[in-house]
Amino acid sequence: MASDAKTGDQVRTxxxxxxxxxxxxxxxxxxxxLHAHAxxxxxxxxQTLALALDGGETAFIVRAGVLTLQxxxxxxxxxxxxxxxxxxxxxxxxxxxHAEATLASxxxxxxxxxxxxxxxxxxxxxxxVTRYLDQALASQLARQALHVATLGQFNCEQRVATLLIxxxxxxxxxxxxxxxxxxxxxxxxxxxxxxxxxxxxxxxxSRLKAAGVIGHSERNxxxxxxxxxxxARSPAARSLLEISGGDRIEPALGRSV
Amino acid sequence: MASDAKTGDQVRTxxxxxxxxxxxxxxxxxxxxLHAHAxxxxxxxxQTLALALDGGETAFIVRAGVLTLQxxxxxxxxxxxxxxxxxxxxxxxxxxxHAEATLASxxxxxxxxxxxxxxxxxxxxxxxVTRYLDQALASQLARQALHVATLGQFNCEQRVATLLIxxxxxxxxxxxxxxxxxxxxxxxxxxxxxxxxxxxxxxxxSRLKAAGVIGHSERNxxxxxxxxxxxARSPAARSLLEISGGDRIEPALGRSV
DNA sequence: CGGTCCATTGACATCTTTCAAGGCTTGTGG
DNA sequence: CCACAAGCCTTGAAAGATGTCAATGGACCG
Numbered sequence: 023m024a025s026d027a028k029t030g031d032q033v034r035t036x037x038x039x040x041x042x043x044x045x046x047x048x049x050x051x052x053x054x055x056l057h058a059h060a061x062x063x064x065x066x067x068x069q070t071l072a073l074a075l076d077g078g079e080t081a082f083i084v085r086a087g088v089l090t091l092q093x094x095x096x097x098x099x100x101x102x103x104x105x106x107x108x109x110x111x112x113x114x115x116x117x118x119x120h121a122e123a124t125l126a127s128x129x130x131x132x133x134x135x136x137x138x139x140x141x142x143x144x145x146x147x148x149x150x151v152t153r154y155l156d157q158a159l160a161s162q163l164a165r166q167a168l169h170v171a172t173l174g175q176f177n178c179e180q181r182v183a184t185l186l187i188x189x190x191x192x193x194x195x196x197x198x199x200x201x202x203x204x205x206x207x208x209x210x211x212x213x214x215x216x217x218x219x220x221x222x223x224x225x226x227x228s229r230l231k232a233a234g235v236i237g238h239s240e241r242n243x244x245x246x247x248x249x250x251x252x253x254a255r256s257p258a259a260r261s262l263l264e265i266s267g268g269d270r271i272e273p274a275l276g277r278s279v
Numbered sequence: 280m281a282s283d284a285k286t287g288d289q290v291r292t293x294x295x296x297x298x299x300x301x302x303x304x305x306x307x308x309x310x311x312x313l314h315a316h317a318x319x320x321x322x323x324x325x326q327t328l329a330l331a332l333d334g335g336e337t338a339f340i341v342r343a344g345v346l347t348l349q350x351x352x353x354x355x356x357x358x359x360x361x362x363x364x365x366x367x368x369x370x371x372x373x374x375x376x377h378a379e380a381t382l383a384s385x386x387x388x389x390x391x392x393x394x395x396x397x398x399x400x401x402x403x404x405x406x407x408v409t410r411y412l413d414q415a416l417a418s419q420l421a422r423q424a425l426h427v428a429t430l431g432q433f434n435c436e437q438r439v440a441t442l443l444i445x446x447x448x449x450x451x452x453x454x455x456x457x458x459x460x461x462x463x464x465x466x467x468x469x470x471x472x473x474x475x476x477x478x479x480x481x482x483x484x485s486r487l488k489a490a491g492v493i494g495h496s497e498r499n500x501x502x503x504x505x506x507x508x509x510x511a512r513s514p515a516a517r518s519l520l521e522i523s524g525g526d527r528i529e530p531a532l533g534r535s536v
Numbered sequence: 537c538g539g540t541c542c543a544t545t546g547a548c549a550t551c552t553t554t555c556a557a558g559g560c561t562t563g564t565g566g
Numbered sequence: 567c568c569a570c571a572a573g574c575c576t577t578g579a580a581a582g583a584t585g586t587c588a589a590t591g592g593a594c595c596g
Binding site: 091093095096097098099100101103104113115116117118119120121123142145146149152156159160163164165166167168169170171173174175176180214215216217257258260261263264265 | 409
């Protein structure tokens with residue numbers, strides 16, 4: 023079955039796909055026109071971005087790093103509603119009223135900010151911008167749908183596996199021990215994203231470590247030792263591979279999921 | 280405090296807001312241009328709508344009734360990802376790959392269908408269409424964010440209360456016993472939307488009935504006897520009121536939430 | 537009238553959270 | 567360089583919430 027050769031290929035393919043090229047197809051196509059009209063923000067870890075720019079609606083385009091969209095409803099704890107990766111577009115009118123919404127940078131990153139009106143105007147005049155916005159939105163909505171399914175149907179372990187896969191695909195780099203990546207969030211953040219509690223999350227991570235799926239690593243970093251085993255634990259693995267990893271990686275893992 | 284007068288006002292206002300006028304502001308503004316280019320579909324209860332129109336991407340605009348977007352991932356049960364109400368727009372490229380997605384009509388309704396390419400073309404040439412699509416999308420994303428928070432943070436009862444409020448605001452009609460509305464879904468559907476199991480849902484409903492919050496009613500219908508008590512059980516009540524009910528209703532309930 | 541489907545409800549199993557204790561990492565100041 | 571403090575992470579035990587299974591009952595349909 024030439025399994026040795028295949029394995030070698032997969033590793034190479036993964037390393038390339040995961041690190042050297044833009045992981046999100048849309049990112050490559052961000053129209054230059056946007057840059058000209060946007061303010062470039064360099065964000066630090068945990069920095070929050072004001073949603074309203076002196077009263078007006080605002081649009082954000084993620085260029086590097088990861089943003090979190092947090093929502094706190096009255097008498098309820100915080101939910102991290104979505105993770106925004108490079109290429110993603112966020113508009114301040116995407117958040118519900120009467121909710122405390124926060125856009126925060128998880129790690130260091132770069133964000134382009136502009137007035138919503140300016141973006142609209144740009145979109146109206148430049149078809150490339152329109153196409154880009156459409157595509158970015160479709161990708162985000164698809165991911166949001168997966169996230170909803172994750173929260174609604176998955177158990178603890180499946181949720182954690184799903185997040186690890188998503189982060190590995192987005193920000194992972196192939197290294198001797200497996201795919202390594204930053205965890206730009208602390209336990210509480212991850213728990214709030216996955217709708218579970220930090221203690222439970224910690225237990226799951228310990229279990230995954232014990233099973234050899236992920237490795238021990240420093241604070242704020244993680245290493246996936248056995249990507250297939252991880253993928254086997256998330257019903258969303260195939261979908262995430264296609265969305266985040268592109269076609270390069272998907273065939274390599276198609277069989278194992 | 281003139282509370283009698285106020286109560287009277289509230290009831291009248293609610294009845295009007297909930298029934299006689301379009302509940303979604305965006306709906307009123309659906310550009311006529313869309314109608315000319317769309318196929319009008321009359322949907323029956325449980326009818327599914329094919330996502331691809333002979334190979335091409337498709338767009339749907341809900342005019343009447345409620346649609347459900349269902350997602351089934353491998354080795355996982357079905358999740359109803361979103362409810363689509365009149366005015367909402369759905370594009371077939373909003374669903375993730377490698378997932379079995381279904382768009383289904385909950386009750387009888389009317390849907391406009393057109394090719395995505397045709398809609399894009401229309402949006403490019405008609406600013407009113409663009410504005411409408413933007414607004415519809417923003418509203419849907421805001422609701423989706425609430426739904427994520429609902430699934431991630433709310434307990435059973437809060438989730439059920441949230442759905443009841445949403446349906447009451449969208450499709451409810453003020454009647455002697457309270458606000459009555461169709462439940463276009465069976466228990467399993469509701470459970471799949473809220474990420475819980477039908478038995479649990481049944482228990483919650485019984486508890487709400489016992490508490491006098493909702494009334495007994497025929498199959499497929501529900502009556503909210505005490506809207507305030509219901510609103511008090513959902514952290515998302517205020518947000519839903521503003522999104523779905525418009526400003527007419529919100530002040531009336533502001534104090535009780 | 538009987539059959540079928542769906543809703544309800546109890547008993548029990550399982551999963552998840554809560555609470556509390558302890559350990560590890562990081563940063564600070566001597 | 568070490569000691570100490572603060573914050574975060576880990577882990578056990580117990581409680582609570584939710585899911586599962588099975589029996590029952592009620593509504594609709596032929």
